[in-house]
Amino acid sequence: MIELNLQRRRGAFEMQVNATLNAAVSGLFGPSGAGKSSLLGMIAGFIRPDSGSLVIDGICLFHHEKNRPEKNIDVPIHQRRIGMVFQESRLFPHLSVEDNLAYGYKLLPAKDRRFEFNQIVELLELGRLLAQKPHQLSGGEKQRVALGRALLTSPRLLLLDEPLASLDVRLKHQILPFLRRVKNEINIPMVYVSHAIDEILYLTNHVAIIDHGELLGAGQFHEVMQDPRVLTLAHSLGLENVMHVEVASHSVQDGYTIATLGANLGTNSGGGLGSQQLHMPLVEVVVGKTVSVSVAASNIALSTHPLSGVTIQNQLYGVVKDISHVGMRVLVSIDVGSVLIAEITAKALQDLRIVPGKGIYCLIKTQSLRPLALSN
Amino acid sequence: MLDSLFTFSAAEIAALVLSAKVAVFCTLLIAMPGVAVAWLLARKSFFGKSLLDSVVHMPLVLPPVVPGFLLLLVLGSQGVIGKWLNEVFGITIAFTWVGAVVASAVMAFPLMVRSARLAISQVDIGLEKAAQSLGANPFKVFWSVTLPLSMPGILTGLILAFSRSLGEFGATITFVGNIEGETRTLPLAIYTYTQVPGGDLPAMRLVILSMLIAIAALMISEVLERKAARRVGLATNHD
Numbered sequence: 001m002i003e004l005n006l007q008r009r010r011g012a013f014e015m016q017v018n019a020t021l022n023a024a025v026s027g028l029f030g031p032s033g034a035g036k037s038s039l040l041g042m043i044a045g046f047i048r049p050d051s052g053s054l055v056i057d058g059i060c061l062f063h064h065e066k067n068r069p070e071k072n073i074d075v076p077i078h079q080r081r082i083g084m085v086f087q088e089s090r091l092f093p094h095l096s097v098e099d100n101l102a103y104g105y106k107l108l109p110a111k112d113r114r115f116e117f118n119q120i121v122e123l124l125e126l127g128r129l130l131a132q133k134p135h136q137l138s139g140g141e142k143q144r145v146a147l148g149r150a151l152l153t154s155p156r157l158l159l160l161d162e163p164l165a166s167l168d169v170r171l172k173h174q175i176l177p178f179l180r181r182v183k184n185e186i187n188i189p190m191v192y193v194s195h196a197i198d199e200i201l202y203l204t205n206h207v208a209i210i211d212h213g214e215l216l217g218a219g220q221f222h223e224v225m226q227d228p229r230v231l232t233l234a235h236s237l238g239l240e241n242v243m244h245v246e247v248a249s250h251s252v253q254d255g256y257t258i259a260t261l262g263a264n265l266g267t268n269s270g271g272g273l274g275s276q277q278l279h280m281p282l283v284e285v286v287v288g289k290t291v292s293v294s295v296a297a298s299n300i301a302l303s304t305h306p307l308s309g310v311t312i313q314n315q316l317y318g319v320v321k322d323i324s325h326v327g328m329r330v331l332v333s334i335d336v337g338s339v340l341i342a343e344i345t346a347k348a349l350q351d352l353r354i355v356p357g358k359g360i361y362c363l364i365k366t367q368s369l370r371p372l373a374l375s376n
Numbered sequence: 377m378l379d380s381l382f383t384f385s386a387a388e389i390a391a392l393v394l395s396a397k398v399a400v401f402c403t404l405l406i407a408m409p410g411v412a413v414a415w416l417l418a419r420k421s422f423f424g425k426s427l428l429d430s431v432v433h434m435p436l437v438l439p440p441v442v443p444g445f446l447l448l449l450v451l452g453s454q455g456v457i458g459k460w461l462n463e464v465f466g467i468t469i470a471f472t473w474v475g476a477v478v479a480s481a482v483m484a485f486p487l488m489v490r491s492a493r494l495a496i497s498q499v500d501i502g503l504e505k506a507a508q509s510l511g512a513n514p515f516k517v518f519w520s521v522t523l524p525l526s527m528p529g530i531l532t533g534l535i536l537a538f539s540r541s542l543g544e545f546g547a548t549i550t551f552v553g554n555i556e557g558e559t560r561t562l563p564l565a566i567y568t569y570t571q572v573p574g575g576d577l578p579a580m581r582l583v584i585l586s587m588l589i590a591i592a593a594l595m596i597s598e599v600l601e602r603k604a605a606r607r608v609g610l611a612t613n614h615d
Contacts, residue, residue, distance in 0.1 A: 044509055077508040078516075090506040094524050094607060103520075104510030153510050 002026075002157060002189065004215075006042050006052040006062075015039065015049070015213040021191065025183050026218070027200030028193045030210035031233070036193045039210065040159045043191070044084055045077035056082075056156050083155030083188075087162045089142035091134035097145050098130040104153035114154040115186070123185060124148045124178055140171040144178055151186065158190045164199060176202055198372035201242055201292050209233065222339040228326040231297070231341075242294045242372070243338045245278055247285050255282045256366055259291065261316065261337045276337060279313035280369040292372040297331060299368035300342035303361045304352055314364040316340070320356050323349070334362055381581055388578055390557050391565035392585060394473060395542055398561055401477045402541040403534055406485050410537070411530060414492035415518065436486045440546025443482050447551040451478065475552035476559045480544035484537035491536060495529020496522060528604040535597035542589060562586055 001022040008015040015035050030036050041047035043054060045061070054062040061080050063073040091100050105117060121127050124144045134142060143163055150158060160179075164172045176199065183190065183203060191208075194200050200207060201221065208218035209230045216233065217224040221242060224230055245259035260275045278293070285291050306315050318336030325331075330349050332342045340362055344354075354360065384392075416422070417429055435443050451458040452470045461467045469475045499522050507517045523530075545563040552559040554568060566582045569575030 046505060078511050078513050084509040090502050092503060092521060107511040
């Protein structure tokens with residue numbers, strides 16, 4: 001569990017972060033310049049907060065109160081045991097892959113080592129690379145070595161600062177499965193920073209959203225998305241709703257893919273709803289695989305009855321869970337096997353007599369669904 | 377005639393050996409402080425940094441006689457420290473070969489620092505941060521990352537310092553004089569021969585010798601640098 005309560009002010013930029021992260025992987029998401037890297041820097045110890053505290057699994061790494069300086073704690077970077085993987089791998093160019101991997105491992109007392117050297121080498125499939133120098137590696141290999149190097153220090157927490165940002169899509173696909181493997185096989189909490197929501201959702205549904213130095217929310221993706229400020233941010237990114245669907249068939253000629261939205265597919269349990277079909281733009285993903293698709297709240301219309309004679313292909317049945325008013329907007333969250341947020345007008349809300357618990361159809365045009373780049 | 381160009385007298389050989397001894401000790405003397413000051417100037421900000429920078433570089437811009445004279449004032453037998461050293465430990469520095477080492481060290485120090493500082497400042501701080509996050513304390517970071525990655529530049533600095541020491545004249549002659557067998561290094565010997573009748577031939581011999589040493593030093597530095605650069609990988613940057 002990571003308990004964050006950190007403040008820092010530099011000029012006009014103010015960081016204000018107050019959150020508790022307790023997921024295996026927390027995705028830290030926000031536009032560039034939002035303060036993602038600064039937050040990681042404060043956790044790792046590279047940047048000193050003005051005040052606040054940082055507690056990981058009950059161990060206080062930083063504490064600063066203006067009025068009680070005798071209580072202050074600031075554990076030096078090298079004693080924090082917080083692993084970092086950077087966007088640029090930052091491998092030591094004068095050391096072989098093996099020596100890079102062993103760098104932190106050797107500095108760690110044997111009793112604190114949670115993994116065997118070879119265990120990590122095998123997990124990340126690094127055996128073949130051990131004798132090489134970093135400049136002989138590809139971008140993806142470098143990041144795998146950097147990941148292994150950090151894991152071998154048995155960190156309390158692993159921070160990944162846009163580790164895939166400098167890789168092309170093909171390499172991302174190659175390295176993401178390793179990250180998931182690490183998540184599944186190694187019990188080290190991770191904070192994964194990215195401005196690519198598809199990378200984050202591939203690894204976790206637990207997200208923290210940051211903008212202008214402020215943490216807007218942390219929790220399950222669909223819950224966080226209901227926060228009006230997050231929604232405003234997500235709106236500009238077109239990301240209010242993300243569904244995980246399983247590819248059922250392709251219609252290459254007509255340019256669409258049919259996918260199944262099942263109750264057990266999405267990470268949010270849909271109470272006993274059967275699986276529903278979704279028409280989406282054609283994706284190059286093998287049948288049976290899972291893809292994530294996003295749709296903006298403003299692109300979802302609601303109907304109390306199934307419609308016939310309309311061009312809209314998708315009519316997902318769901319149950320209204322919640323209704324919230326955000327300024328002039330009305331947001332209805334509906335469980336269709338995955339939680340969707342639809343934006344409607346106040347008048348429509350009244351006319352259709354939408355209340356929590358009511359069954360309703362979500363109308364979504366095929367072309368308003370946006371497949372996210374990565375398949376699971 | 378050609379034979380006589382390569383037949384060295386005992387005095388000439390003494391000058392050569394003395395020069396080599398002074399240059400070696402000078403290089404050894406400034407290696408550690410040179411790297412330390414270079415690291416301070418490259419990586420730290422502190423009160424008085426620009427003053428330290430200026431003081432270190434002073435010998436580069438002053439006439440060499442000036443540092444020599446200042447050394448005499450400080451370390452001479454009547455100097456502030458020199459007198460104390462003599463009374464307490466019985467050590468004399470002025471007008472000894474040790475003084476020649478000190479004089480050339482002062483003159484060579486800025487060359488060493490400049491070269492090492494440039495090399496250290498080119499080491500990616502990101503790598504040092506990565507090392508810290510892997511559990512390395514600041515000393516370990518320096519020893520295992522900064523130092524090896526700046527080694528080519530540090531070696532260049534040491535070779536420059538060695539060569540500067542071999543060629544030192546002004547500060548040496550001011551501080552330790554021109555005593556045959558004690559402080560008469562190669563340049564001083566050449567100067568001395570040019571001042572006496574019939575000294576042209578021995579002077580020429582030493583000039584040729586100096587040139588050979590200079591060429592050898594440059595070649596060795598080239599090889600060492602290339603070796604070191606290869607050892608630390610293609611580049612100091614990580615990508």
